[in-house]
Amino acid sequence: MRQAGSTSNVASVVVIGVDPRAMGQIRETLGTEAALPGQSTKYEDALGVIRKLRPDVVIAGFDQDFEEAIRLAPQIVAENGRTRLVALAAHANPDHIRAAMRAGYREFVVLPDDAELLRQAVHEAIYQEGGDEDHGEVVTIWGSKGGAGSTFLAVNLAAELSPVHRVCVVDLDFSMGDVAAFLDIQPTQSMSDLLRNLHKIDERMLAGYVIVHPSKVHALAQPTDLEQREEVKGDTVMRILTTVARSYQYCIVDCGSRLDEASLTAATVADRILLVSSPDVPGIKNTWRRLQLLERLGIERNRIHVVINRWDRKDAAFTLADVESNIQRKVDATVSFDRAAARSVNEGKLLRDVDKKCPAARDIESLVGLVTDGEIAVEKRTAGPMGWFSRFSGG
Ligand SMILES: Nc1ncnc2c1ncn2[C@@H]1O[C@H](COP(=O)(O)OP(=O)(O)OP(=O)(O)O)[C@@H](O)[C@H]1O
Ligand SMILES: [Mg+2]
Structure with missing residues (x-):
């Protein structure tokens, strides 16, 4: 049976390392489907914020500091395996996609092309059947x-x-x-x-x-x-x-x-x-x-x-x-x-x-x-x- 992973029907989202333009695109894409922060969190503050808010979804920007985005992922997963990690970039760079997957990101999105995918990832985060351990x-x-x-x-x-x-x-x-x-x-x-x-x-x-x-x-x-x-x-x-x-x-x-x-x-x-x-x-x-x-x-x-x-x-x-x-x-x-x-x-x-x-x-x-x-x-x-x-x- 499918279980709700969140107490509400709106996913809570933390956004890390994106500029105001990308933040605007995220807001436009997710509309009222997610509880979005007013602004993006800096990479160095991310773990503290995530620990406090325990979000359903973390969207991490790959364009400002790719290495930091990669370094953070396993730490976020270790703290809360249920949090769904989404990488956001301006281009689908194959090396970055592979690095993202290895680090634990579940989706790699380029907006606005992947708007539907981002919406779906956020939706699934609150209606998932448990964590990654359910994956084949x-x-x-x-x-x-x-x-x-x-x-x-x-x-x-x-x-x-x-x-x-x-x-x-x-x-x-x-x-x-x-x-x-x-x-x-x-x-x-x-x-x-x-x-x-x-x-x-x-x-x-x-x-x-x-x-x-x-x-x-x-x-x-x-x-x-x-x-x-x-x-x-x-x-x-x-x-x-x-x-x-x-x-x-x-x-x-x-x-x-x-x-x-x-x-x-x-x-x-x-x-x-x-x-x-x-x-x-x-x-x-x-x-x-x-x-x-x-x-x-x-x-x-x-x-x-x-x-x-x-x-x-x-x-x-x-x-x-x-x-x-x-x-x-x-x-x-x-x-x-x-x-x-x-x-x-x-x-x-x-x-x-x-x-x-x-x-x-x-x-x-x-x-x-x-x-x-x-x-x-x-x-x-x-x-x-x-x-x-x-x-x-x-x-
Ligand atoms: N253990 C085996 N003993 C004898 N023949 C075999 C064995 N394994 C595969 N073959 C033969 O080798 C042929 C090629 O196998 P298969 O099509 O699975 O290879 P493939 O790696 O998928 O090839 P392709 O590069 O064309 O995709 C098969 O048609 C089969 O007849
Ligand atoms: Mg073959």
């Missing part, structure tokens, strides 16, 4: 190169979770997206419809855009005819994933292998990232490069899991120990090379419906442990030589 887990699956198996793993992992959890696969591969094809469903509604209505999306509307597979896996799919679209921006992706995570216990994001704004944002907001690699030199090399990139973006190592797909121990050119010494971290899981995988894809079936006892199906079953904090099985390692790393690292 976002698991981002990212291939280190094309064809690594991200869609195959996203769909089949979701199917493993679906008997006990509400799960939605989000197809964020805007250039190739084939989640619907893997599930053998012609999408009558899709990500395109959602993007057109994103300014007013809520959990109820989201249900109208997802397709439902008999396995109970839901999917926010790309349309059959991919449209020519400009790169989808970080704040858009953030909004999509936040909405899905509010409705589902698991949001499995198929990012494909592209290094674009959508995948970087999904990696930033994810609770876990499964970095999927093929067991070959280009795949491992790119895994190493992606790991470096994720580190540069400030994404904690313990959120990242390396999965080697199509692993064939008997035929592998190198051992897992080789791979680990080359990527300088452990391999968290392997999924066996399995002809049933290709068959399942070609037939538009889940792997377990083709052969539920095949090696890859068993491996995907144990991947569930990785995303639900259980133990997982990785094939026993044997030490081996490492010669080929020097080919790509120069080391």
